[in-house]
Amino acid sequence: MSLTGTRVRDAAVELFAERGFHGTGIRDLAERAGLSSATLYHYMGTKEDLLVSIMTESLERLLKAGERFTGSDPLKRITDLVELHVLTHATHRLETRVVDDEMRALSPDRRGAVVALRDRYEALWQDAIDAGCADGVFHVRAPKVARLALLEMCGGVARWYAPAGPIALEDLALRYAEMALGVLGAAGPPPVFQVDSVRRVQVIVDEIWA
Structure with missing residues (x-):
């Protein structure tokens, strides 16, 4: 992508994170980018094209990382x-807020491909939860609801986390x-989590979002 x-x-x-798509x-957009409206159209197509591009890129990154x-x-x-999910929503909070909040702004003919990417990412979570339930590692009555709750919980970091906190x-x-x-x-007893685990995930985030 050009500068x-x-x-x-x-x-x-x-702007989409601050004010919403609509x-x-x-x-x-032109004022924030420091461009004329005519020049802006050359680089973005329609406003929805730009939203779809942002969402697609973000979800493809999440999926690529999750598949590791x-x-x-x-x-x-x-x-x-x-x-x-916590690391990406804390360090790329505006981008992830756009993906999480503006899906409803997409027209029906553009929504399908973006939703399919989101569903592939969420399927990684569901597969892990379902496998844990089958193995007796997890005990939850509604695995799909648990997935949604966890995604919502982790995604909320984008709304309040501050590096100086x-x-x-x-x-x-x-x-x-x-x-x-x-x-x-x-x-069983709760595992002892080590910061090295987070650092390993952060390396993947830094690599894919570079």
């Missing part, structure tokens, strides 16, 4: 996914992993 294209994308992410006008966490241990897989991001991700196992009714 100007990047400016347009960054402006759109900021609350953002073409003039707003495979294996036979469902507890480890769900822990990695929780840490991934009282808790370090690594510690926050660990605490969320602990809470996730509580939601899932994990059997």
Whole structure:
């Protein structure tokens, strides 16, 4: 992507997160990107094209990262996914807020492909939860509801986390992993989480979002 294209994308992410898709006008985007409206159209197509591009790129990154966490241990897989979701929603909070909040703004003919990406990512969570229930590692009566609750819980980080706040991001991700196992009714004594686990996930995030 060219430098100007990047400016347009960054402006759109900021404004869509601040004002919503429908609350953002073409003039707003042009002013935020420092371009004329005519030049803006050259780099963005329609406003919906820009929204679809932002959502697709973000979800493809999440899916690519989530697919790194495979294996036979469902507890480890769900822990990695929780840490991934918390880290990305804390460090790329505007982008992830756009994806989480503006899906309803897409027209029906554009929504399908984006929803399919989201569903593929969420299926990684559901597979880990279902495997844990089958193995007797997790004890939860409504696995699908548990998945939705965990995604909502972790995604909420984008609305309040501040790097200068009282808790370090690594510690926050660990605490969320602990809470996730509580939601899932994990059997046995709670595992001792190590910060190295979060750092390993952060390396993947840094690589894919570079």
